[in-house]
Amino acid sequence: MRDFFVTLMSDIHIYPIGKFEYRNSYSAAETQLNIKAIEELPHLLNSISEKFTPELLKKSYRIDGWSAQQIFHHIADSHSNALTRIKLALTEHNPIIKPYNQDAWAVLADVDNVAIEVSLKMIEAIHIRWLAIINAMSETDFSKKYIHPEYKKEFRLDEFIALYAWHGKHHYGQLNTILNNG
Helix, strand or coil: CHHHHHHHHHHHHHCCCCCCCCCCCCCHHHHHHHHHHHHHHHHHHHHHHCCCCHHHHCCECCCCCCEHHHHHHHHHHHHHHHHHHHHHHHHCCCCECCCCCHHHHCCCHHHHHCCHHHHHHHHHHHHHHHHHHHHHCCCHHHHCEEEECCCCEEEEHHHHHHHHHHHHHHHHHHHHHHHHHC
């Protein structure tokens, strides 16, 4: 029982909103809610970023976790990859996407040496373009897929949208954890 509790507490610290749950299908209404979450993320990040001092940007949400600064830059990295992935899925038949090592990217020089405002601007611009594509998609476009070789899995675009809606909320939750514990 103790091991279960330790695992549960560890998961709460890593996943403040819970782990993403892969599903076989998403309704049109669920997809619209996920699109709305993607649309709102830049505003949420801009609002929360104003509360971070230089000291808080160096703090993590948990032991051995990323700092707030790394999280802000990671979201820009991840969502720029997401923009590419949706374009590939819409223009090629089941393309194999290129994974990237997010932990290695999180310790590159740009993460420590570039202000988070640069990534916030990137996120805003990426989301404008990303949402222009998503909002123009047909019903059949949401069933198009790409292949992620690391997971050996096909991702449908409705699932991809759900994943990235969760992704934004997940990292926003980590940033809130840093603020509340800072």
